[in-house]
Amino acid sequence: MTSIDNIGVQVQAVHGNVRPILNEVLHALDKLIDNNETTIIDLAGLPFGPGELDVLEETLGKGELSAQLDALGSSRIQETTYPGVWWIEHRNAHDEVVGRYLEITRIPEILSSQDADICAGRVSLGEQFE
Amino acid sequence: MKNKPTVGEILQAKGVSRRGFLKYCATTASLLALPPAMIPRIAKAIESARRPSVIWLSFQECTGCTESLTRSAAPTVEGLIFDAISLDYHHTLQAASGDQAEAARHAAMEENEGGYLVLVDGSIPMGNPGFSTIAGISNYDMLMETVAGAAAVVSIGTCAAFGGIPGANPNPTGAVSVGDLVKDKPIINVPGCPPIPMVMTAVLTQFLTFGQLPEVDKYGRPLAFFGQTIHDRCYRRPFYEQGKFANTFDDEGAKAGWCLYKLGCKGPTTYNACATVKWNQGTSFPIESGHPCLGCSEPDFWDKGGFYEPLSTGNFGSGAKVAGAAAAGVALGAVAAVAGRRRQAKYTKEA
C-alpha cells in the first residue's frame, strides 16, 4: 500500500444535480414524442461534484448504439438505455473533454453525412476515377 | 482587413470537415454559455468572419498567463481560434526581436487601424519608466501608442486587470492596471492568477464570432464567466448550508470533503468560473482538491489579509453578510441551473 492510499479520505457524495437533469430529460422526451422537437442539454455549465457526472451517466446507462467520430479529436456518441436520449462527448486532439451534452432526438445531427462533405467527397472521387 | 481569409476558409484549408466544424461550433456555444439552439447562427457567423489582428503586450508579469493559454502544442478545438486570429505581435512567442519585432507591431497597427485587438498581460510601472522596458520603450509608452488605433483592449490576468502582485503593498514599482491608464477604449478584464484559458479564448471567440465584446460587470469582467461567485456554483455548498465545515486540513471534515469556509475560502466573494469550467483538462479546481479559493480574480486579492483567515474575521468587508446568508440557504443545483438557464434564455431572445 502506498502512502497516498493511507490517507483516509472518504469524500461524502453530493448528487444535487442528477434529479433535476433527469426531470429535464423526461420533459424533453415528451417534446420529442409530441412535437418531434429536439432538445440539447449542455452539461458543461453545471457544477458537478466529484463522481456526480458518473452517477448521471450510470443512471442513463448504455444503449444499443454507439459511434465514434474522428474530427478535431475524437467524439463519443452513445445512445443511452432510454431510446432517443443520447450522451455526446467531444474531445480535442489532447483527448481533453471539450463538450458534453445530452441530446434528446431521433438521430444526432453530427452523425448525418453533411452536404459540404458529400460534395467535397464527390469531387475528390471524380478526380480519381472520371 | 478585407483581403484576409475568412475563418471558414482557414478551417477548410486545414482539411477540417463539416462535422468537425459543427463540433467546433457546439463547443464554442458551450464556451460562451450560449444555448445549443444558437449553434447554426454561430456556424454562419464564424464561417464568414475575417480573422482579426491581435497585438499582445507583456509588461510586469510572470508569463503565467501566456503559459496558461499556450500550453497546447497540437491543434485543439479551442486552439483553432488562435489559428483564426492573426497574432501579429507577442514578444514572448514571436521569433523576431528588437527592431524587427517593433516593425511588425507598427505594421499590424497601420494595416488594421481601428480594428485590431490589444491583449495585455502584466501591470505598468509608473514609479520609473526604466523598471520595465521592451526594445528600449517604456511599458507606458508602448501601451499608449498601441491602444491608440485599437478597437478594444483585453487585460489578461489580475496584474493587467487590477495591478495584481506587482501592485501589492508596498507596490515598489508604482504598478497600475491597464484600466488606470486607458480611458477612451472599451476594456475587457479577464482576471485570474492565471486566468482560465477557456475564458481567454471565449472573449476572443465572441469578438470573432459576433464582432462584439461580451457584456461585463462593474469590474469590466465578462458576465458569462464572472457573473456568479465560486460559492454560488460550488459543489460543497450543501455542506455550507448544513453548517458542516473542515476546521483543519486533516480533520474528519476535510476528509469528508466538507465546506472550506473556516479554512479561509474566498469563494463567497470571488467571481470566476473555476467551479464549472475547472482546470487541468477539466479535472478539478482548487476547492475540489481540498484547498480554499484564494480569490485571485478579485482586485487586491494579495492584500486582503491571510489566505487562511475566514472571511468572517472582517478583513474582507462582506464576511459577516456572507456568514449570515447561510441561514437563508438555497439548494445548489437549483441556483446554478436557474442562473444558467436565465442567461441562456436572454441570448435565445436576442437570437
Ligand code: SF4
Ligand atoms: S465557502 Fe468555499 S468551499 Fe464552502 S461552499 Fe463556499 S465556495 Fe465552496
